Amino acid sequence: FKDLAITSFYSTTGDEIATKFIEPVLGKSVAFDRLTGYFSIHSIVSVARGLQGLYANNGKMRLVIGIHDVPAELISAMSLGQLLPEDLVTKYKNRLLSEIELLRDEAQKSAISGLAWLMRLGILEVKVAAPRTSRGIYHQKRMIFRDKLGNVIAGTGSLNETMGSRENVEEMQFNLSWQTGFSGVDLLVQSFEEIWANEAVEVSVFDLDEEFATKLLLKTGNPPNPYLVSEATDAVEASKVLELARSGIAFTPFNLSSAVLYPHQERVFAEALSRWPVRVLMADEVGLGKTLEAGTAISYLHKFHQIRDITILVPAGLIRQWQEELWKHFELDFWRWDSGNSAYVSSLGESIGNSFAGSNGIKTPRLKIVSAQWARMKPHEFTKLRPELLVVDEAHAARVSETKYGTSSTQLWKLVNEMSTKVPHLILLTATPMQVHPSEYHGLLALLGLPEEWRDFQNYEESLRIIAGSNEKPTLQRSSTLANLIVSSVESNDWMPAYLSQEEMLQIMNLREKSNQSPLEGAKYVMAAFQSFRTILIKLHPGHFFTCRNTKSGLQQFGYVFPNRQFSSPEIVMPQNLNRFESGIENYLSGFYGKTEEALVPKSRFPIAFAKSSYYQRLVSSLYAANQSLHRRRAKILAISDSINSSGFDLGLAQLSDIVQEEDSVLESSFYDDLDSKLSLLNDSEIERVQVNARQELLHINELLAILNAEGEDLPSIDPKFSAVMKELELLLKQGPVLVFSRYTDTLKGFLSLFEKSSMAAEVNGYSFYTGGEVWIKTAAGVSEATKTDVTDALDEQQISVVFCSDAASEGLNLQSAQSIINIDVPWNPARLEQRIGRIARLGQKAETVNIVNVWYPNSIEAKMYSKLLERKDDYELAVGEFPDIFSDSIRNEVTELLNPGNPVTSNLAADLVNLRQDFQTIALKEIWESEVVDYPASREMRQDFVEYTHSMLGKSNSIDAFSAISSVPGNRNSIGLNHEALDVAANYPISIEVALKQDLFASYIGDKFIAFAVSNNPDVYRLLKPLSIGKLLRTIAGNDCLTVEDLGSEFSTSAADLHLRQFIQNLPNVPHHLLAKTIFENAPSAPEITGQVSFINLGKIGGSN
Structure with missing residues (x-):
């Protein structure tokens, strides 16, 4: 220090102080202690400057950074024990991580990653300081430097690590031990040591550990260790091996997604893409992962075969679900068509206002998700598109039916059929490909090209x-x-x-x-x-x-384990006054509901029976939902009546009925296909009929509301169904987390209000609310908006014990940390019930038995029919897996008969299921789909190698804490695959190789396409690494294992390399083999080929093989 041209006092800009004092002093330091008062991203960027000099001196730094702007209410909550100090610090850690995403300066990102690596290497230790009371803030600034000769510099002043302080005029006073003696520095050193040891009266400190450093690195793109100098300079870089494997076709499907596939999904991937053009029906049973299978196929075609124009046609309620899944798992930014605003919206919320198919030279996004309902109503617009790949979810809605009048097809079938002759690649998805009549499945196959x-x-x-x-x-x-x-x-x-x-x-x-x-x-x-x-x-x-189909029963033959299911239904007793309400509902629906709409469309066929049964479902969901629905219905009828009083008018399709709400999914029905897009203009007599019908309906609605009003304002507290659910919830929570389902948001909110008034709400760790439009988590720290992933993580980490779910949560959410479900209402379609149950009764569920509690009002039609169905497992599996519409139609028919006594509907569910089980179609398709089903080469050993590699590399560091839960088992958030961030962290960690490096590792190419890794002991003699041994290769690079002959193919020379590489790819079961198949698409593109010269690039040396 004594040789530096420095003084003891500075009054200048922060940048001047850093340049003239701090950075030169750090270049001579072996230890640096720092207190700074602000906790922001720019603190980190500023601190990082000059640390390379400290690193070169084998020095170490201790840093305390303060949480400056802590809300007083949080500090008070912490002092009262309502908020743990760690929770407070966690909030600010998350804030810091979120600020990194806003950085655009690459130099700043580089500084952060360098500092994070110093933390991981143990050269830098960081603690966060938070005030113990709400009376003050942590605002200390101090610097203490030590050189190798024992000299000490201790300074204090106004300098802080913020953006503004670089330009602001700051003051710093430094005590130099060789000038003032150690008495001038001891007080500052002692104060720092008290704070560091968490012994200061006013301040608590908490570690920012290596786990946080790892998160910093991940936020900056996981760059390699800039300080890494390999002891074996000719050794292979693990990070380069990862980079190549993630780009090579031989490593599909493992390099396509952050999600890890089950073996049956890997097999579907290879089979579905085994033809060219790709035209296939993915038809796994409910809950076996069709969306992930389709996403993997989409990702493969997009990544390896440059299929750029892709359109996905899905039910309206699933658009966001698809968009989120494709972004989360595949980083594919699909734009959803928002018809209401005539705009495309990206995964990140960006918007492009445009016409659907583009106009005036403005192009539309190439990756699109479109509502099937919108496309069905706007076929002329939709068919303007010319995607290279069309994906259709819930494809069973595209039906061809045989009737006594001949063959009829739905609008969706006609739409897809027209597109099928123009689009080369077509993927259809449905869990129920076999419908009641053989013509329906034949119609799906016809779309693919018979x-x-x-x-x-x-x-x-x-x-x-x-x-x-x-x-x-x-x-x-x-x-x-x-x-x-x-x-x-x-x-x-x-x-x-x-x-x-x-x-x-x-x-x-x-x-x-x-x-x-x-x-x-x-x-x-x-x-x-x-x-x-x-x-x-x-x-x-x-x-x-054309069909790839897996069933649970089929997978069990290959060792898949699904939990047992325990169904139960609590007994509910309805008070006499509520029985009167139930009878009133039936009277209202049978005699008056829908009459107003019928009068509005006298020249059209209004689907009154369907409308009644749909509305009946809502009204019997709960008293709270019934009350809310009746109020909305009354408001609508009043609006119609008032509008009619003003003038006759032309009603559009969207104004037809209030039962058409997204949560009802009523629009999935094809009955709109037959409605006119414009309703007729009413004459005077028709207007009078509308008015009369509206007055009669309002009279009955008011009578029903009067019954409910007499019960008081707090309907949830007197609903016997809610009372039964509360008792079941209390019992099930003793076993573990619980999911509470309802189809209707009204019912969920009504029950939630009752739950929050109970002692249970205070006793559980926390709870979450998840619907299509609203997601939040409530813990001791308060309520926070959340994502689907947040809910899953909170449940896994036991931060919450109850999730209140609408059917939006029954798609794509893995909530197997829970082992019980309560259905406040039960879907009439058993496939939808199975979707709910599938959130917990899935692969990866640790409990041997899961609990499913179905709650019905007494004597309900669905209660009677489900009770019979659940008594016979074979019937239930047939109804769920093959013919869910049979069951739902039976319930609907029973309800229709109840509400329309004069029009009996014949229905015998038991006989129908027996006939279907014995039907030639059921027998034949079962044999077709289950023929030649073979087990698929398991990739689990590869993932186990990944786990062992990560643990061996990070086991001696705190970074392992961030990845301690990684697992080779697929299907959960901790599953490790080829794209997992833990491998990046491990691959960049310093290694010390103690084994002899005997073999050369090569990257083999055909043209510019990486094909496989090759190992060579002798010049001009190679052996290719089998893709599933990539984890073993990483362990070999780390010196923890050796490749064996089982990991490698046969020997070949350079002269035979081209043939050998092509045969190698052709023989890999995990790689799709695009065999040419003629289709109805006449101008099908040629099957893709890998062309070019063979070359080998030496990547370095690895340990010898056994």
Whole structure:
């Protein structure tokens, strides 16, 4: 220090003080202690300046940074024990992390990452200071420097690490020990030591540990360690290996998503993309991850085959869900079409006002999500699009039905059918591909492109009868049909499916030869070996070729474990006065509800029965929901009446009924297809009829509201259903977290008000509210807005014990930390109930049994029907997995009969399910979908290698705390995959290799495409690394393992490299093999090929293999 040109007092700009004093002194320091009064991102940036000199001296720094602007109410809450000090600091840690996202200056980001690495390397220790009381703030500024000769500089003054202080005039007074003696510095040193040891009276300090440093690094893009100097300069860089693996096609699907796929999803990925163009129906049962499967396929096509124009057609209520999932898991920024504002909105909330398909030279986003309902009502607009890939969710809504009047199709089917001849790649998604009539599934297959013989529905239907009638004696006619279908399937493809045996391929070749001679000869040949050709038919059936389907029962055969389910329903007793209300609802709905709308559209067919049953669901959800709904209904009828009084008017479709709300998902029904987009102008007599009907309906609404008003204002407290739910909730909370579901936000809010008045609300850790439009978490620290991920994390970390959910939470949320569900109301469609149950009864659930409590008012129709259904597991699985509409239609029919006594509807659910189970379609498709289902090479060992690699690299540092919960098991937020941030942190950590580096590691390329890693012990002799051994390679680079012959392919020389690399890719089960298949899309693009010269780039050396 004595050799530096410094003085003891400075009064100048903060930048001058830093340049003339702080940075030169740090260059000579071996220890630096700092107190600073402000906790902001710029504190970190400023402190980082000059620390490289300290690092070069093998020095260390201790830093205390203060939380300056703590709200007084938070300090008071902390002093009263209502808020833990750690919670206060956590809030400010999160604020600091959020500020980093606003930085645009790369130099500032670099400074932060360098400082974070110093924290992780143990050179810098940081603590946060918070005042113990609300009377003051932590506002101390102090610097203490020590050099290697024992000299000390201690200073204090106004200098702070903020943006403004760099330009502001500041004052600093320094005591130099060689001038003033140590008495001038001892008091400042002693005060610092008290604060550092958390012994100061007015201040509490808390560590900013390596876990926080890791988060800082992740926020700045996880840059490599700038201070890392490898002891083995020719060793391979693990970070480079990760970078290459994430870019290589051989490592799909592991490098496509931050989410980790289950084996069955990996298999669907490879199978779905095994044809070109990609035209496939993804049809896994509810809860098995179709959205993630589709997202992986989309990501693959976008990343590796430059498919840039993609449109996803989804139900209106799922648009945000899809957008969030694609951004979160794949970093694909899809823009949703906001028809109300005529704008596209990005994942980050950016907006582009435009016409739907673009105009005046303005282009629309290339990645789009569009409401199926909007597209159905605006087909001329939608069909202007020319995407390369069209994805259709809930594709079963695109139906072709056989009626006594002939064939009819929904608007959605017509829309997709028109697009299917213009779009090369088409992916359909549905959990229920098999509907009641075979024509409905045949209609979906037709969209994907059936071979000529299969387009005839009678031929398709006959194929199902052939497969279902395994023991029937073949006829010549049936044999002829079978021969034609097989030949048609083979001739529609330019390849022979790999799952055919050599003997089967020979039989097909002989059949084609004989059929070319004479159709009769072909039929005779098939008839002589009918069962063999029946097996071939199953393998070549379009239902097999086009459909990827997994079922829970099928997966259990391969070791998948799903929890047992315990269903229960508490008994509810309705008071006499509420029985009167229930009877009044039935009277109102049967005689008066919807009459106003019917009068408004005298020349159109108003779906009154459907409307009544939908409104009935809402009214029987809870008393609170009934009250709110009736008030809204009254307001609407009054508005119609007032408007009619003013003048006759033309009502638009959107004004038709208040039952059409997003949470009802009523718009998913196709009954709007038949409505006129404009309603007729009313004449005088029709206006009078509207008025009369409106007055009658208002009279009955007022009577119902009067019954409820007589019960008092606090309806939730007197609702017997809510009382039963409270008792069940109290019992289930003793076992663990609970999800409380309702279809209706009104019901959720009504129950929430009752819960918050109870002692339970104060006893639980916290709770959350999750609906389509509102998400928040409440803990001891207060209420905070949240995301879907926040809710999942809070539940996993036991910060909350109850989640109040609408059906928006039944899609895509993994909440298996809970083990109980209470359904305040139960969906009529069992597939929707299964969606709710699937939040907890899923892979990864640790409890052996989950609890499902269904709550009904006594004697309700759904209670009676569900009770019977749940008694028979086979019936329930059939209703949920294959025919959910059968069950929901049965309930709706029963309700319709209740509300329309003069129009009985015949329905026998038990008989219907028996008939369906024995139906030839059910038998045949079950055999088609389950044929040739084989287990898929497990990637879990690779992920276990990732876990062991991360732990071995970070085990001796505090950084492991951030990743201590990582797991090789897929399906949860801690699952580690190839894109996991823990691997980046581990790959950049310093290593000391103690093993001999005997082998060269190469990156092999075809053209500019990275293909695989290659290992070489001898010049011009290589062996390729199997993709699933990438984790083993990382462990080898770290010196913790060695590659074995099982991790590598066979040897080859440079001269054989091109053929060997191509065969290597072709033989990988995880990589899609795009085999050409003819489709109805005539101008199909060529199947993608990897072209170019083979090259090898040396990445460095690794330890020898065993």
